Amino acid sequence: MGRNNRKRPDKWSMKAKEAGYAARSVYKLEEIERRFQVLRKTRRVIDLGCSPGSWSQFVRKQRPNVKLVGIDIQNLDQYPGTFLHQSIVDTNPEDFFELLGGTADLVLSDMAPNTSGDRFTDHIRQVELAHMALQTTLVTLKQNGVFVAKVFDGEDAHPFVLSLSQHFSRVRRVKPVAVRNESVEFFVVCMGKKKAVHWSPPKRTPPEA
Numbered sequence: 001m002g003r004n005n006r007k008r009p010d011k012w013s014m015k016a017k018e019a020g021y022a023a024r025s026v027y028k029l030e031e032i033e034r035r036f037q038v039l040r041k042t043r044r045v046i047d048l049g050c051s052p053g054s055w056s057q058f059v060r061k062q063r064p065n066v067k068l069v070g071i072d073i074q075n076l077d078q079y080p081g082t083f084l085h086q087s088i089v090d091t092n093p094e095d096f097f098e099l100l101g102g103t104a105d106l107v108l109s110d111m112a113p114n115t116s117g118d119r120f121t122d123h124i125r126q127v128e129l130a131h132m133a134l135q136t137t138l139v140t141l142k143q144n145g146v147f148v149a150k151v152f153d154g155e156d157a158h159p160f161v162l163s164l165s166q167h168f169s170r171v172r173r174v175k176p177v178a179v180r181n182e183s184v185e186f187f188v189v190c191m192g193k194k195k196a197v198h199w200s201p202p203k204r205t206p207p208e209a
Contacts, residue, residue, distance in 0.1 A: 049111030
């Protein structure tokens with residue numbers, strides 16, 4: 001959801017292209033997985049702001065049988081799961097439950113605004129997206145589930161990170177090596193969601209004979 005202007009290709013971009021991934025951002029998730037095993041025993045995954053698709057590609061490669069739902073305001077012609085071309089603002093949690101067949105084990109968010117060039121404005125807008133990702137996570141993620149989200153550093157970032165401890169047993173702040181040196185982005189890895197989400201499949205009315 002929103003991407004910076006195209007930057008000059010670096011070693012991560014070239015490596016991603018050679019490996020068939022849509023973007024260099026895959027190596028940020030790869031490091032997070034290596035360090036925290038966020039995909040372990042995962043069966044249902046939501047990818048918020050999934051375009052251009054590299055995180056979902058990585059999830060599918062690591063967990064071929066996972067149920068995967070991605071959502072983004074930018075359209076994707078090819079997606080390794082079920083794609084919703086819309087905003088999370090307009091998405092009912094029930095939509096995720098229906099598509100996944102239950103609550104999520106893992107919610108990923110690489111959401112970022114279309115950058116304006118003003119660092120403070122971009123920071124405020126991105127942290128708002130992080131809050132939106134958290135709100136979606138709180139109503140779709142199972143108890144003990146994992147939440148991974150991008151955050152732009154700045155004055156609102158620290159209070160946001162602190163707030164995560166209300167909802168998760170462990171919260172880690174991570175800046176993967178694939179993040180560009182000039183970038184203010186980092187990621188939060190939140191493990192052990194404290195509150196359960198209860199959902200039951202809707203009862204289907206049998207067709208009339």
